[in-house]
Amino acid sequence: MKNKEEPSAHSRRGNPSVQVDLYFPDNVGTETTGSPSRPGDTAATRAGQPALSNSLESLMQHVVADANFEAAWKSVKRNRGAPGPDGITIAEFPDWFRPRWLSIRQQLLDGTYRPDPVRRKTIDKPDGGKRLLGIPNIVDRLIQQAIVQILTPVFDPHFSDSSHGFRPKRSAHGAAKQVRRTVRRGYRFVADFDLSKFFDRVQHDVLMSRVARRVRDKRLLQLIGRYLRAGVMVEGVLQPTDLGTPQGGPLSPILSNILLDDLDKELERRGLPFVRYADDFAVFAKSPRAAERIMNSVGRYVAKKLRLVVNEEKSRVLACTEFEFLGFSFPKSRANINVSVKSILRFKQRVREITGRSRGISMDRRLGELRRYVRGWMGYFGIASQLKLFDKLDQWIRRRIRMCYWKQWKRPKRRRAMLIRLGVPRRQAIRHARSRKGHWRMAKTIASNVGLTNKWLQEEGLLSLKTLWAQLAPLRRTA
DNA sequence: CTTCAAGCAAC
RNA sequence: UUUGUUGCUUGAAG
Ligand SMILES: Nc1ncnc2c1ncn2[C@H]1C[C@H](O)[C@@H](COP(=O)(O)OP(=O)(O)OP(=O)(O)O)O1
Ligand SMILES: [Mg+2]
Numbered sequence: 351m352k353n354k355e356e357p358s359a360h361s362r363r364g365n366p367s368v369q370v371d372l373y374f375p376d377n378v379g380t381e382t383t384g385s386p387s388r389p390g391d392t393a394a395t396r397a398g399q400p401a402l403s404n405s406l407e408s409l410m411q412h413v414v415a416d417a418n419f420e421a422a423w424k425s426v427k428r429n430r431g432a433p434g435p436d437g438i439t440i441a442e443f444p445d446w447f448r449p450r451w452l453s454i455r456q457q458l459l460d461g462t463y464r465p466d467p468v469r470r471k472t473i474d475k476p477d478g479g480k481r482l483l484g485i486p487n488i489v490d491r492l493i494q495q496a497i498v499q500i501l502t503p504v505f506d507p508h509f510s511d512s513s514h515g516f517r518p519k520r521s522a523h524g525a526a527k528q529v530r531r532t533v534r535r536g537y538r539f540v541a542d543f544d545l546s547k548f549f550d551r552v553q554h555d556v557l558m559s560r561v562a563r564r565v566r567d568k569r570l571l572q573l574i575g576r577y578l579r580a581g582v583m584v585e586g587v588l589q590p591t592d593l594g595t596p597q598g599g600p601l602s603p604i605l606s607n608i609l610l611d612d613l614d615k616e617l618e619r620r621g622l623p624f625v626r627y628a629d630d631f632a633v634f635a636k637s638p639r640a641a642e643r644i645m646n647s648v649g650r651y652v653a654k655k656l657r658l659v660v661n662e663e664k665s666r667v668l669a670c671t672e673f674e675f676l677g678f679s680f681p682k683s684r685a686n687i688n689v690s691v692k693s694i695l696r697f698k699q700r701v702r703e704i705t706g707r708s709r710g711i712s713m714d715r716r717l718g719e720l721r722r723y724v725r726g727w728m729g730y731f732g733i734a735s736q737l738k739l740f741d742k743l744d745q746w747i748r749r750r751i752r753m754c755y756w757k758q759w760k761r762p763k764r765r766r767a768m769l770i771r772l773g774v775p776r777r778q779a780i781r782h783a784r785s786r787k788g789h790w791r792m793a794k795t796i797a798s799n800v801g802l803t804n805k806w807l808q809e810e811g812l813l814s815l816k817t818l819w820a821q822l823a824p825l826r827r828t829a
Numbered sequence: 830c831t832t833c834a835a836g837c838a839a840c
Numbered sequence: 841u842u843u844g845u846u847g848c849u850u851g852a853a854g
Pocket of ligand 2: 544545546547548629661
């Protein structure tokens with residue numbers, strides 16, 4: 351497939367799609383003696399459906415395969431994430447990595463590679479708490495991603511159909527739809543669970559025993575263990591990590607699913623309907639008593655077998671009508687999915703921020719920002735079947751925009767620019783902007799311009815939440 | 830179907 | 841500045 355007709359690293363015009371800026375299998379050998387790449391394994395690995403061709407004890411060779419690392423680098427690069435403790439950025443990484451690749455790969459194969467600690471960054475959670483991120487160096491994000499691409503086809507096919515978080519071809523929408531189907535089957539009570547500080551509290555020995563069930567390559571197991579114990583730099587001081595998997599490591603999400611896979615299997619064994627999204631899972635029952643019993647027994651299972659902590663504040667037994675999950679709620683017993691109250695409040699708050707900030711950028715940019723926010727938001731919540739709600743929010747946003755224009759209107763200079771942009775002939779606009787006529791006239795003009803504005807917004811595709819909603823009809827199929 | 834850019838959401 | 845997985849929306853280039 352690959353031929354070595356073009357050894358140059360320069361991006362020649364014509365074939366930018368073939369350009370590879372990280373690693374060149376055919377010309378990297380300038381500093382080595384032998385040919386580094388084996389012919390058999392380069393094309394063997396692919397992240398998708400086709401199963402790994404062979405044995406579990408040689409998984410590390412699949413990890414370090416050229417094609418796998420290429421794909422891993424594209425993934426890491428795509429995120430454009432901030433650097434880890436070593437300060438190497440995405441832009442400078444290829445030059446840093448190229449001379450070290452052969453050495454690193456050999457260390458990975460020898461089982462002598464030692465990951466660097468991660469960088470601690472504390473960010474705010476929506477609920478007011480703090481989230482402790484662990485940001486690995488780029489090189490470790492690359493290696494972890496390369497591992498993920500091998501572990502995914504090994505583990506993911508065996509995961510439960512009720513597990514939806516962090517998995518390819520699964521989504522929060524799919525989870526919400528499954529909740530909807532389960533409730534409609536008559537399960538109108540739910541034991542809602544959330545785990546406390548989930549990633550931070552992962553027990554290494556429990557996790558590693560689960561990983562070892564399908565990974566027999568000792569080098570790979572050892573490497574994963576070393577990633578868990580790599581430590582964390584907190585303001586320049588190295589702290590050990592004898593607990594937890596870093597929030598920010600590419601490997602962590604699939605590890606968390608491998609850990610909780612036993613929970614899924616246990617719930618399936620008990621014949622309990624459930625839906626899980628990461629550490630947020632709901633077990634369904636037909637009576638409050640049964641849900642209460644499930645809450646207790648599953649809580650015990652999680653504590654005893656997985657040695658994880660159930661978040662008592664976020665976990666409780668609910669009627670399905672008061673159950674909020676993944677930003678949705680599930681009214682009555684119909685086939686509807688609604689936007690949760692919290693999500694509506696967040697939406698309105700965000701719109702207020704965009705439209706309401708007085709100083710800064712002008713109206714045009716704010717509307718552009720608002721437009722793409724509303725579009726993206728609708729892309730997620732458009733699964734909901736609340737035409738009335740979206741119409742209400744639509745009117746509410748228009749009212750806010752009108753208010754913004756009123757404020758702008760008080761400044762004559764902006765008044766003129768606005769009129770011109772809205773399509774009023776230039777001379778007329780200038781004349782009007784200078785006029786000191788009565789308030790009624792101004793109001794009349796504003797009213798007509800608001801009409802123009804609304805028209806413009808629709809033509810630009812900003813609003814009419816209803817139109818956006820209508821276009822997302824396929825999203826709501828089979829809901 | 831793939832790649833890139835802007836963004837939204839869940840965790 | 842804020843990392844990661846996954847899904848999606850719009851636009852551009854194939
Ligand atoms: N922005 C993020 N970046 C990386 N990992 C995340 C992020 N958000 C969530 N996660 C992962 C790590 C979390 O442990 C896990 C579950 O999320 P979440 O329940 O919101 O927080 P938490 O379980 O760590 O704390 P809490 O005790 O408040 O529930 O999902
Ligand atoms: Mg949690």
